[in-house]
Amino acid sequence: MISPLAYVHPEAQIGEGCEIGPFCYIDKNVVIGSNNHFMNSVTVLSGSRIGNGNTVFPGAVIGAVPQDLKFRGEDTTAEIGDNNTLRENVTVNRGTAAKGKTVVGSNNLLMEGAHIAHDVMVGNGCIIGNATKIAGEVVVDDFAIISAAVLIHQFCHIGSYVMVGGGTRTGQDVPPYTMAAREPVKYCGLNLVGLRRRGFKPEVIDVLHKTYQLIYQSGKLRADIITEIRETMPQIPEVQYILRFLEESKRGIIS
Numbered sequence: 001m002i003s004p005l006a007y008v009h010p011e012a013q014i015g016e017g018c019e020i021g022p023f024c025y026i027d028k029n030v031v032i033g034s035n036n037h038f039m040n041s042v043t044v045l046s047g048s049r050i051g052n053g054n055t056v057f058p059g060a061v062i063g064a065v066p067q068d069l070k071f072r073g074e075d076t077t078a079e080i081g082d083n084n085t086l087r088e089n090v091t092v093n094r095g096t097a098a099k100g101k102t103v104v105g106s107n108n109l110l111m112e113g114a115h116i117a118h119d120v121m122v123g124n125g126c127i128i129g130n131a132t133k134i135a136g137e138v139v140v141d142d143f144a145i146i147s148a149a150v151l152i153h154q155f156c157h158i159g160s161y162v163m164v165g166g167g168t169r170t171g172q173d174v175p176p177y178t179m180a181a182r183e184p185v186k187y188c189g190l191n192l193v194g195l196r197r198r199g200f201k202p203e204v205i206d207v208l209h210k211t212y213q214l215i216y217q218s219g220k221l222r223a224d225i226i227t228e229i230r231e232t233m234p235q236i237p238e239v240q241y242i243l244r245f246l247e248e249s250k251r252g253i254i255s
Contacts, residue, residue: 003040015052027063033082047075047094051082051106059089066093066118068136074100081106081124092116098137111148129166141176145194159245161198163191173249175215176241177208185254187216207234211242215253222246 002008005022012026015034020026023041030044033052041058044050048063056062063078065071076095083106086092090110095101096118104116105124113131116122122140129148134140140158147166152158157173164174165181165188174180177195179188190212195205211233215225226246233239246253 021058030063045094047077049077049079051080053083054080054086055084056086057088057090057112060086061091062086064091064093066096066136068096068118071096071118076118077101079103081108084108084110086110087112087114089113090115093118095119096136105142117154123160143194143198153251156251157245157249160241161191161194163194170254172251172254173245175212175245175253177238178212180254187212187254204236204238207236208238208242211239215242215246222252 002020003022006020006024008014008020008026009028011028012030014032017035018032019037021038021040024038025043027044027046029046030048032050035053036050037055039056039058042056043061045063062080074097078092078094079101081104084104087110089112092104093102093116099119102116102118102120104122107124108122108126110128111130114128115133117134117136119137120134123142125143126140127145129146129150131148132146132150134152135154137154138152138156141160143160144158144162146158146164149167150164151169153171156170159174159176161177162174163179168181168185170180170185177190179191181188190209211229214228218225226243229239229243
């Protein structure tokens with residue numbers, strides 16, 4: 001079901017059951033899976049790899065070259081998983097030599113005007129709000145909710161199950177299970193509503209609360225905090241994830 005008003009390059013690979021609306025542009029070196037719906041005026045450029053069951057709204061651009069002056073035309077990709085919704089004017093740029101690809105996983109909602117820059121890694125089940133801009137090489141873990149008009153600095157790491165408030169700007173990592181908001185950005189407690197909705201048990205939430213008390217109220221250095229968490233907190237998977245996050249943080253976590 002390809003509109004006669006759409007352009008599809010003869011070398012593009014299109015799966016079964018796809019709908020491609022009028023004024024869409026599908027470039028060469030593009031691979032698109034099955035049962036995708038591209039509304040009118042969607043642009044899919046060279047290097048795009050799109051899975052199955054995605055819905056892409058008008059004005060979206062997938063696979064444009066990076067907005068990075070270090071880019072020299074290397075062969076990179078923009079990869080979209082399955083069952084995502086990309087709303088109007090979403091942009092997902094290709095990777096650079098740094099990682100070679102930009103990845104948006106599966107079951108995500110990218111709202112109007114969201115920008116996913118080069119070499120970003122977005123997990124599964126995330127919501128990226130209207131006009132939110134994610135800079136290069138950011139990592140967003142599964143089930144993160146990033147509200148509207150959020151600005152995320154390059155190389156930041158956004159943990160799973162976080163809630164980042166609208167209009168927030170962050171140049172540091174947002175640890176998992178938390179809320180981040182205010183100006184300048186601050187830790188605002190656990191994302192209790194989100195955790196309960198996702199079925200986290202009360203005893204797990206209690207452990208997470210005590211873990212973050214150690215992180216944000218002890219006044220100790222990060223290395224000492226990590227040691228204390230290992231020695232005093234139950235080593236459930238959620239705590240181990242927090243420890244890995246702290247150990248691997250390159251930009252430091254929000255205060």
